[in-house]
Amino acid sequence: MAALAAAATALSLAACGSSGPSAASSGKGLTMWVLNDQTTIKESVEAYNKDHPDEKITLRMFANDDYKQKLRVAFGANQAPDLFFNWGGGALEDYVKAGKVDALESGEVDLPRFMPSVLDSATLDGKFYGVPANGITPVVLYYNKKVLKDAGAEPPKTYDELLTAVQKLKGEGVTPISLAANSKWPTLMYLEYLLDREGGHTVFEKIAAGDSTAWKDPAVTKANSRLQELVEAGAFGGNASSVGYDQGAATALLHTGKAGMELMGTWEYANLVKAAPDFVEKDLGYVPFPVLPRGKGDPRNIVGNPSNFLSLKAKSKNKSAALTYLKDYVMNDAQIDSFLATGSVPPVNKLESKLASVKSPDNKKWLTFVYELVRDAENFQLSWDQDLPSDQADPLLTNVDKSFLRQIDPEQFGVNMSKAAK
Template sequence: MDQQRTSRRSFLTLAMATPLAATALTACGGSSGPGQAAEGEASIWFLTGEPKEAIRNQSVESFNESSETGQLAPVAYQNDAYKTKIRTSIGAGQAPTLIFSWGGGSVRDWAQAGQIEDLTSWIEENPDVRTRLFDAAWNPGIVDGAIYAVPHETVQPVFLYYNKRLFDQVGAQPPQTWDDLLALVPVFTEAGIAPISLAGQSRWTTMMWLEFLVLRIAGQDAYQAINDSAPDAWSDPAVLQALTAAQDLVRAGGFVEGYNSIVADQNADQALLYTDRAAMLLQGSWCFGSIKADGGDFVSGGNLGYQSFPVVTGGAGDPTSTVGNPAQYYSISANATDEQKEIARDYLANGVLTEEIAEAFINEGGEVPILKGVEDQLAAAEDGEFLSFVYDTAVNASFFGMSWDQALSPTAAQELLTNIEQLFGNPDGYTPQQFADAMNAATAQ
């Protein structure tokens, strides 16, 4: 397929991507313009990419079959196109009724600008909407104590995938420490294997390396200070140490040659792993479904390994801590009609994570829905070992760090990605201190 085939992380940053054509998913009237819907309909936008796109479509179709409030008209976009489309549509007052996001900085900006609905009182009147979902999933949708985005879909921690076949080939073990990982670089390089696959052109993939290094070296308080845009958070000496460690990995030749030209939307970073051209890949749980679908017998043959990010000796971070997506989120546009808002609330209460859809996420998507009480279903699934690993990683984490390009304001998040590209792409000409100065200035605005 030309479109991405993974329920990928898809961070909502404001990169200046060229919009791609939207793909209508169902023939239920369709939208009559950006953010618009026909009479009796509410519009909903989300992302392409199997297997998750099909499950989102299934959720909408099931809701439309039984809804007494009205119909949902869905449109799907590729990730980079969506980033641009949602930014321009919200700014023009033409947002869809239901706005898909990952919470954090974007939701905060929309809420403060009066562009999305305050859902607090509605949630209080319908407590089941909240109590049936993971408690920790709600935080990224809360602004100044008010709920502006309802979590849905799946929890998605980031961890280290590895190719067991290649580790066996060179007689190595998966890295338990950062020093172990650095020591593996020449081992794989001498064997003609890229140590680490990385879709560097997408930049958020590179960011995950930096997030984990900050979390392992500087600890959760320093990580959270960055998320909160605290003054001079990037100048913490331990954070500077993490920035230096990232550049050490680049200088050592840790990443596949030409990584800055590889795009995550095309799943090329995953392909390098399952075609035996790279030994490791730092990515989210969202990649499992596409690795399984596209990798032939790579998963079924027992060749895919996965583990938490290595510890850094002497670092302040708890080794159980992790980063990623606590959930995905829907907000309701403040510019929608009362009829559209009613349809949207009905969908959030009764259509988003039904038993049918939760089962689809588990058995078809290879992901863990943020629905309480699914442990037995996860263990019994075909991919139960992986799903239980994801679940345990999320629920047992001493700290689940929200990704920086979600937590920061969209403007600061864009500046973050620009500077990460410099930090990794020019390790001998762009210093950690320059990075810290640039980010302190960006988050202070």
């Protein structure tokens, strides 16, 4: 628990920025750019540099808000680093299509060690353009055991059970589901899951592939209808739009017993450990997002951030050294142990023996839950605002918020996004 609490701030930055940039090391050899919060990557670079004093990695670390723009400028000026940190999805695809990124051969970096559903986010036309570089962060439904028990509600396994729990929690004067709607991206998580459960993962795959008409698919409309149904049922209380995520208010509602549930990425576990370790030990529960029994989606599908990736720029003069680092220093035993110690599950196969050796029963239960959730997933959908081209991310979040506020009807959401995607 202590180790998890120490890592909570770094893990929460999967959803927000930090400050920078700064140079972490210097010397001849290849260059690498990552975010400030990637301490495990920093440690792996230090290990590599110790073993390769004549071809060290020069590491630069940036704040999240600055990073994407600096990377675009660097590529445009032909000054990009040899290895660069990215989110996969649409942003990486833009660089690939521009000929800025080298494909990685499976044998060069031992890709079979990684979970297939995670690798998909850095795969284009059957080729791999990145090595997973940090822990998996699917979105799960957390709940307060005591609050649900006092309300006579069960952890929901189906959408209908979710609606039932909402009514029971409302009856007890508790906010059924904590939501930081002011930040918009937490609301997006609901729409991502509802579309997948309603129509299956292929609907959004068409959208991500550039088919703007797919936004008008009936499943998109139905997903928005269900989101608005939850709002109308009072699932999120009366002031969700005034709650932001970064201040920790949504997290606090759950662990203080003022809310029954919260849908959030797995980084929230470490935040809860830091804020309320007693709550984690006694009253924290978690389940996958509820199933739609009549929906087309596979109930094993998950959404979130499969991983971040390290990708190799095209025509790097230090390709050999870069491949050595990616193969031998990324997700090696030391890194895997480091991730597990901070409550984060690395995206590698065959973790069962390491999970079995985790000493804390609570931590072991949590890590095993996340590992099996991703291992068994038929599809792991990257967050839409990361998967789509950057010029669609703002219209997406704006229209998600409008749908949540019921300022547009469910069908209008698809119409608006179809126009934004053209």
